[in-house]
Amino acid sequence: MDPPDAAGRAGFERACRLPNTVHSEIAAALPLPTLPPTLGVLGGDDRDEPLAEPDRPDMIMHAADIARALANTDISYLGFTEADHVEADPSECSLLWREVLKHNPDAFNIKPRAPPPPAPASQGPLDDQEYHNRARDKHFEHLAPSLGKARKEHAFPPDEINSHREHLHNDLTPDAVASKKPKMRKKDIDNSASSSGPSIPNSQGVITNFRELVEDFCGKAEIPDNADGDDWLSIPLNDVKVLVNEITYVRSKEMLHVIPMDTLTSLLHVIDRQIRCSQGLSIDGKGNPDAEDTEHTVFSALESIHAALAIMTHRDMPKQLYREELIERIIDFSRHQIMDCMAASNPTFRALYKPAGNVANDDEDEDDVENGQASKKRRTASNLSARKSSANKVSASIYSAVQKLCLILGFLKELLTTVRLSDSCILQLAKTCFTTFLVDNMQLLQLKAIDVICTVFSSYTQHRTYVIDETLYLVRKLQFSKNAIRTYHLADDEQKQIQMITALLVHLVQFSANVPDSLKGTVNWSTIIDASVDSSYPINCHEAATEACCLFWTNVLQRFTAAKSQDMSEAKGIIENLVQDLLTVLNLPEYPAAAPILEVLCVLLLQNAGLNSKDTSARCFAIDLLGGIASRLKRDSVICSKEKIWILQELIDADNDGSKILKNKCCVCRGGRGINMACDSCGRCFHSDCMGTGSQENLQRDSVCPLCFCKQQLSVLQSYYELQNKENGKRTSTSNKKKSATPEEVTAVDIVQQILLNYLQEAGPQDDGNLFSRWFYLCMWYKEDLRSQEKIIYYLARLKSKEILRYSGNGLVLSRDWAKKICLALGQKNSFSRGFDKILALLLASLRENSPVIRAKALRAVSSIVEADPEVLGDKRVQSAVEGRFCDSAISVREAALELVGRHIASHPDVGLKYIEKVAERIKDTGVSVRKRAIKIIRDLCASNPNTDTTHAFVEIISRVNDEESSVQDLVCKTFYELWFDEPIGSHKHLVADGSSVPMEIAKKTEQIVDMLKKMPNHQPLITIIKRSLTLDFLPQSSKASGINSSMMSSLRKRCELICKRLLERILQVEEGADNEAKVHTLPYVLVLQAFCIVDPTLCTPVTDPSQFVVTLQPYLKNKVDSKSTAQLLESIIFVIDSVLPLIRKPPQTVVEELEQDLKQMIVRHSFLTVVHACIKCLSALSNAASRGPKLFEHLVSIFYKHLSGPNSDSQVLGRSLFCLGLLLRYGYKLMTASENQLDFPKILDLLKRRYLLKEDFSLKVRALQALGYILIAKPEFMLQKDILNLIEASLSSDVDYRLKMQGLQNLCEYLRDAESQLTAESTGKPAVQYAANGGSEVPVAAGAGDTNICGGIIQLYWNSILERCLDMNDQVRHAALKIVEIVLRQGLVHPITCVPHLISLETDPVEANSKLSHHLLMNMNEKYPSFFESRLGDGLQMSFRFFEAIVSNHNMAATNMKSNPIAFVKPGISRIYRLIRANRNSRNKFVHSIVRKFVSDGRSYPTIGFLVYCAEVLASLPFTCPDEPLYLVYDINRVIQIRAGAIESNLKNWTSLDQQQDMADICQRTLNNPCSTSGVDMGKLQGDCHEAIALQLLLKLKRHLKIVYSLTDARCQAFSPKDAPKSAEAFSKQNIPLNINNTNTSLPSCLQDVARVYQDFKTLLREDAMDYVMYTAATVQKKRPTPRSSSKVRKPVPVTRGRGGGGRGRGGGDDDGHDTDDDEWSGGPRMLDFGAQAVTGGRVTRQRVQV
Helix, strand or coil: CCCCCHHHHHHHHHHHHHHCCCCCCCCCCCCCCCCCCCCCCCCCCCCCCCCCCCHHHHHHHHHEEEEEHHHCCCCCCCCCCCCCCCCCHHHHHHHHHHHHHHHHCCCCCCCCHHHCCCCCCCCCHHHHHHHHHHHHHHHHHCCCEEECCCCCCCCCCCCCCCCCCCCCCCCCCCHHHHHHHCCHHHHHHHCCHHHHHHCCCCCCHHHHHHHHHHHHHHHHHCCCCCCCCCCCCCCCCHHHHHHHHHHHHHHCCCCCHHHHHHHHHHHHHHHHHHHHHHCCCCCCCCCCHHHHHHHHHHHHHHHHHCCCCHCCCCCCCCHHHHCCCHHHHHHHHHHHHHHHHHHHCHHHHHHHHHHCCCCCCCCCHHHHHHHHHHHHHCCCCHHHHHHHHCCHHHHHHHHHHHHHHHHHHHHHHHHHHHCCCCHHHHHHHHHHHHHHCCCCCHHHHHHHHHHHHHHHHHCCHHHHHHHHHHHHHCCCCCCCCCCCCCCEHHHHHHHHCHHHEEEEEEEEHHHCCCCCHHHHCCCHHHHHHHHHCCCHHHHHHHHHHHHHHHHHHHEEEEEEEHHHHHHHHHHHHHHHHHHHHHHHCCCCHHHHHHHHHHHHHHHHCCCCCCCCCCCCHHHHHHHHCCHHHHHHHHHHHHHHHHHCCCHHHHHHHCCCCCCCCCCCEECCCCCCCCCEEECCCCCEEEHHHHHHHCCCHHHHCCCCCHHHHHHHHHHHHHHHHHHHHHHCCCCCCCHHHHHHHHHCCCCHHHHHHHHHHHHHHHCCCCCCCHHHHHHHHHHHHHHHHHCCCHHHHHHHHCHHHHHHHCCEEEECCCCCHHHHHHHHHHHHHCHHHCCHHCCCCCCHHHCCCCCCCHHHHHHHEEEEEEEECHHHHHHHHHHHHHHHHHHHHHHHHHHHHHCCCCCCCCCCCHHHHHHHHHHHHHHHHCHHHHHHHHHHHHHHHHHCCCCCCHHHHHHHHHCCCCCCCCCHHHHHHHHHHHHHHCCCCCCCCCECCCCCCCCCCHHHHHHHHHHHCCCCCHHHHHHHHHHHEEEECCCCCCHHHHCHHHHHHHHHHHHHHHHHHHHHHHHHHHHCCCCCCCCCCCCCHHHHHHHHHHHHHHHCCCCCCCCCCHHHHHHHHHHCCCCCEEEEEEEHHHHHHHHHHHHHCCHHHHHHHHHHHHHHHHHHHHHHHHHHHHHHHHHHHHHHHHCCCCHHHHHHEEEEEEEEHCCCCCCCHHHHHHHHHHHHHHHHHHHCCCCCCCHHHHHHHHHHHHHHCCCCCHHHHHHHHHHHHHHHCCCHHHHEEEEEHHHHHCCCCCCCCHHHHHHHHHHHHHHHHHHHHHHHHHHHHHCCCCCCCHHHHHHHCCCCHHCCCCCHHHHHHHHHHHHHHHHHHHHHHHHHHHHHHHHHHCCCCCCCCHHHHHHHHHCCCCCCHHHHHHHHHHHHHHHHHHHHHHHCCCHHHHHHHHHHHHHHHHHHHHHCCCCCCHHHHCCHHHHHHHHCCCHHHHHHHCCCCHHHHHHHCCCCCCHHHHHHHHHHHHCCCCCCCCCHHHHHHHHHHHHHHHHHHHHHHHHHHHCCCHHHHHCHHHHHHCCCCCCCCCCCCCCHHHHHHHHHHHHHHHHHHHHHHHHHHHCCCCHHHHHHHCCCCCCCCCCCCCCCCCCCCCCCCCCCCCCCHHHHHHHHHHHHEEEEHHHHHHHHHHHHHHCCCCCCCCCCCCCCCCCCCCCCCCCCCCCCCCEEEEECCCHHCCCCCEEEEEEECCHHCCCCEEEEECCC
């Protein structure tokens, strides 16, 4: 054989590379070693174009690798023989050829082929073809996807379907079928070697055989002579299969285009007739007797279509073959068969597509499919069960037909790009593909349909709008459940799935960026250079994708906003499912379009389609979607920042010299053991498991890491690009100089992007979808690159860099996990991720919306973002917005805002500190849940960060210790118990550094308590906390029932003792270091110590040294500084000493003497009386503890008595003497009674009464009354004497000065406190502790005290005076009297029912403290004595009106807003009372009924009109929460009107007609001088009737007001019955409309002429009220007497002139046809009004009552 020429050499070299380049899907299945894909890949197209410079340096440098690979390659399967060997001249071969031979001289020698195995017995041609068809059918079995994990069973047998992945979507393409061709006849096998050999094969035999087969095939389809023109012979199925195999064989030889034209034309003509023979036949032949023949014919047609499409989709075929009629017929037949298969596998679709009795209805059925699915019922549970029951009944023929149709769709997809089809064909094909999505169990068909639709979308741009419209139409048919069917499997290890419609949408958007035609085939550098691609083309592609997204989302959102309520919920579910799927595929390498699709959705939602919409529901839905998307963006950002992706970390390093590369350590995990991979270029080491390769088959010598591999690729491409620019002169000389001076380097971002592109090119499926995905990435990156238009060729070359460079080394295979991480990192740089700030800003702006629903939605959206990254709370914008919601008007929004912060306080205390002040402010919130949440947040913050300065927050928390809600009180106590008194787990016993025995942890807690007290107004809340903590009464009842652990109690007391000990130490330390001129810094420590001592003095008496506190504190009494702070300090120290002294068995004598002397000096000389009071009390305790006797007391009493009885006129000295004398007698009485010198109490009392209580000096009079009170505490029996009784009652009378009232009340209060303290001491065995005046509410309860002493008798004497002072005009007097009522009720000294009206009146007190305390007392009373409370509600309402009138007339109007709206101050109190009883239906009905009954007089007395107006206002202001409440009020009003209206109207009419019944002349003569004379008229009766008429007018106006405010229809009012159970689900709404009764005439008439005006007003209101009884009017006309419901009969009407009360009878106005019945027969039925006779009688109204 002659040496080959240049072309022959090229062909021979190409033949040597053929096994590694052609049909990559076959190479992966061969059990032989093959060349790596990077060695000269040609992309699967073996054409005879010249090679692209094989002598490039980058190729020659790998000659050794090529020689080594060729030595291990077996090409015997290609059929080469030694005769095919070609001797080549080395001088004429390429340099690469010679270099390879240097390393391996036998590299291109042909090895002898192994003998083939013996063939089976010979068979006939057709039989042999049947065997190969069976073999081919087996090939398809592994291509069907396994959908066993789907929620529905499928029509195909499960054992024949295996799981599929995205890379198998294109397995049924024509190339795949050609590559897996079955064996042909034996005579063709011998010639097969020549087709692939180095020489041109002898193809004439193949062509001849094919022509002969075609002639035989066409001959069998000839028309008989006696047949009609429309009768065609159907060719047997086996013959068609033989033809298909032959075409496949010839197609694989790339020889179809050389077949003669007439042969192919004849064949296609016969195929066309074969298809026409099968038109109208269905593969689903249920019930058809000729089903077998029909099935055979249909399969024959399908095989014929396969043959036709295999011919037409081959390259370089004549244009005459593409007849439009044939293509349309193929598409039409395929459409019908697809519909038949869908109907056979899905009963729901079958019912719509093939209705009973009309099986072959094509066009109408198709319309039913489209319209029915869109507008009729969706997939229901019954439909699902129907499909499931018949899922396994689909025949195998349907399954085979679906497989064949999938293959046909693959050919049709290729035909779309082979030839330009007509619009009708395109539209019909697209419509067919969209129809496949109407069923759920045809996934393989749907996958092929997606490929076809996407090809139409990319290749036929004029039909893009149609495709989008069909996609939208398909979206409208989706089911709207949250668990939508997701059958599109993602190429992911997590087995994730999405909806088919979502997959279609993503692919459509990716295919909208059309790849240039020059880049779709095999390319090289010359192809890139010659490609006429404009620099703006990638940007235009990206804009086209954006336009497609806009078109889709705009229509979807328009449908959502225009839908009705039910359709809106369906559309909402569809959109949510789409977004969920898009978030699933976001940042997956194969789906770059997910980010732009979501980005466009966000842009639309941020505009008029979402946040700016006028529809509230649309705005709420937009906020939900944006919140979910933003949270995903933030979550991805957090993951990316935490992920240590080694590729990105290495690129971040500034040093590129390799100094930071770890030697002998894995770059991924930083481990050094087990390294089995290394980069040949940079020396980086890896574990195969860390790289995700795992298998040793992927490990190669001389391999490089992905970083180096891609960097080398991009460097070569960039050098080519720059060289090309210089050669073409595309740059100016200036730019060339600049470029040569500073050559551009490959950026790190470009390298990472190229790693992702290479991964997709290597690991992804080699189909159009993969190519378009890579192109879509390049378009996005191209748009982001500012200099991209200067490097268009560079970007185009990156798309197929591996084909252009052919070989650039052995790159390590990148795992999918690392590819996803790289994709995630790159996704953080795109515009979608950068839009997070915009979304967050608008969500924060939504927090300021007027609608609370929108604010709540926005807050939840922000919460989802914070869940992804709690650090977002530290953003100033977020902090400002969230803190703004702390003050929201809606309680739910405020609580949600606190919950948002509270969830992350413990994990991120630094963030919580920024919110601590605003959270502390919410402790005073009106919402109980808000207060509790704020307290818990601060508690969690302090627990997680003990060193936090939370003093301000502690002050706010402790202020709620007396909260009106008991649960809040318990939470406050529990909070401080856990913070201060509960021993922390694992606490270290480090002592204080100054030598103290107190642990450091206790010292810190002590300082926290002191710091908090410094900012408190008093220490009373701290006393409550200590007291409740020591008793643990805040624990839940379950814990108390099980018993409190004694060890817990002992530990608690020990900690309190240590705190007291630390306080004493700090008092010494602070006092020693304090400046004399500075403030008294010791005071806070002493106040805290006093608080502990008040609760339990034993805490200050340590067992080791009980007198330690007395000895330490006594020197401080010598302080001579005369100031308020010093006085407070001395008072507190004296109190501690006073409390501890009784507990010391033997006080030190020296201390007793010094203490006695100090106390005496201060009693005589100290200027602050509070200190004097404490000294006298402490002196009493000292005398008792040290047995000092009464001498000192007697001496002091005599001194002060001499001052008072002498001629001294100094009022200051006299006042001090009165004060001291009273206290000495109060505390020293018991000591002095045992003395020899008995006190003369009557003499002292007489002195006070005669000399000082009658003095004109008011200050001395008050002091004398105070001293009298102290003496009466010591001798309470004196209060029973008449003269003392008169004195006390005189001081409590209403006409005396308020200061005397205050002192008189204070005396009684002090007496009650002292008695209570003594009783407590007797019951507990502890010494009595005298509490401060402001701490009365915290005194232990002493129930039954009145039974053991004379307290009860004394209080009974003064009880009426005390209650009168509760309604005094002075605020302070009312508060003092109310405190006495509180103590009296707590001790049980009087009957509680006596004070209920006064407490109800005080509920309306303008002073908040009084109203709160009265409400607290009423609440306790309602819990203990509900019957007492309810029985006096009516009296309380009347008393509250009198109190209201007095307050309004006497209160300081300038200080309040009562003048503008006085009733506004009453409504809160009445509302609180109503809330107490609202839970009980009977109680609230009684309360409402008792107020309504005030409008009905008893005939003897009439309530004032002002009181009735007050009652109407009260009823209108009740806080109703359910429809049952206002409906009952309307019902009760109707009952009163029914009983009284007829009689009152009749009486008023009689009064107006009285003048007409008398002689007009006499009347004129009598009234000539007095036109308004009332002689002869009973004005009492007249005004009584008018009073009742005005009362009913108020009720009628109240009724109309209720119907308007609560939207009560007539039907609801009429249908209500108090006996019916309340309807919880009934609608309830309320409008904020005030009751307007200003135009009501409330003045009583003074003469007969005024009665007419009252009558007309009353009559008008009755007429307007008639609308309530329209339904009964018709019943009255039709039925004269309705059948009564009970056995009682309707009484006959009895005419009367007037009637009042429950037993009155009335007659109709004017005539005797109006009727009424007794009230004792009332059973709650509606009244019946008859206005039918108005036209005849001139407006006369008659009424009837019907017993029901």
